[in-house]
Amino acid sequence: MRADIQHSTRLYNTIRTSVTFSWLIAVTATVCIAQSNTFPATGNVGIGTTNPGYLLHLNAGANRKGITLSSDGNTNAYSDLVFGVTTTTNIQSGTPDQWLISHRKDGYFSDNPSNQTSLEFYAVKKGGGYIAPLVFKSNGDIILASTKNASSANVLIGKTTQQNTSYKLDVNGKIRANEINVNTTGADFVFEPGYDLPLLSDVEAYVGNHRHLPGIPSAAEMQREGMGLGDLNTRLLQKIEELVLYAIEQEKRINRLEKELANLKKCNE
Structure with missing residues (x-):
């Protein structure tokens, strides 16, 4: 009889221990699952170091290591x-x-x-x-x-x-390049029929009053505002093409004067 009671007691203790252990495993698993993606509110996390100085401190040591972020994501x-x-x-x-x-x-x-x-x-x-x-x-x-x-x-x-x-x-500084290609319109309009070529006397008067060419900003304005390369090239090309027209007119005038001079010489022979 006593042996039966002791056997029953041992069986009860075994069952109770088993149930208690199972309950502890279940609770522990639940807690671990619930807390698997969180960390304490204070302290730092170290990977490769036991003394992290930041919230997340990674020390790759002497090896080439890093962080990989990959996924298939969504459509974007x-x-x-x-x-x-x-x-x-x-x-x-x-x-x-x-x-x-x-x-x-x-x-x-x-x-x-x-x-x-x-x-x-x-x-x-x-x-x-x-x-x-x-x-x-x-x-x-x-x-x-x-x-x-x-x-x-x-x-x-x-x-x-x-x-x-x-x-x-x-x-804010210098720029160096082997080549700069600037979009511009060119100045072919100078050679269009009806272009109003300024008289050289008017250009002389303008330069005398303003100390720069008409249609070209002053040095002070360029220093203050700068100037677009495309716009500047177009204006300079315009002035060059105007010089060509002046040269053509001068050549016509010289040829005309040479003919008049030749005729005068014939008359005096």
């Missing part, structure tokens, strides 16, 4: 890296409150073919709209200040502000 993009602010109350309307680096498949800001990928840096503006300051296309092209589906913007080099925002590229 493969993956995004998003930088945002929690409270946007103080963000001015019409300015960015979210910046993104987007590995895209739709060429939204680049006009890239839909079956090719692009890397597009853009921002979402508070109140709606986008700006896209930097875009890399699949053919190797780099787009600065894209206007496709985005607000127009300018590119500044060596400066942070512009006096004249009509310039798409504003450089």
Whole structure:
């Protein structure tokens, strides 16, 4: 009888222990599953280091390692890296409150073919709209200040502000290139019939009063406002073609005078 009681007691304890252990496993699994994507509100996370100095600190050591972000995404993009602010109350309307680096498949800001990928840096503006300051296309092209589906913007080099925002590229410094091709209209209109060629006496009077050619900005204005290469080349070409017309007129006059002189000589022989 006593042996039966002891056996029953051992069986009960075994069952109770088993049930308790199973319950602990279930609770632990539930907690782990529920907390698998969160971390404590304080402290840092280190990968490759036991003393992380930032919220997320990665130490690759002497090896070539990095971070891979990949997915099939949706119809627009493969993956995004998003930088945002929690409270946007103080963000001015019409300015960015979210910046993104987007590995895209739709060429939204680049006009890239839909079956090719692009890397597009853009921002979402508070109140709606986008700006896209930097875009890399699949053919190797780099787009600065894209206007496709985005607000127009300018590119500044060596400066942070512009006096004249009509310039798409504003450089504080020298520019060197092997060749610059500027779109221009030319000045063929000078040779059109009916062109009003100024009298040289009028040009002389204008230069005497203003100290620069008519139709050409003054040196002070050029220093203050600058001047477009296309416009400047057209105006200079206009002046060169006017000089050609003056030279043609002078040659006609010289030929006429030489003929008159030759006739006078014949009469005096």
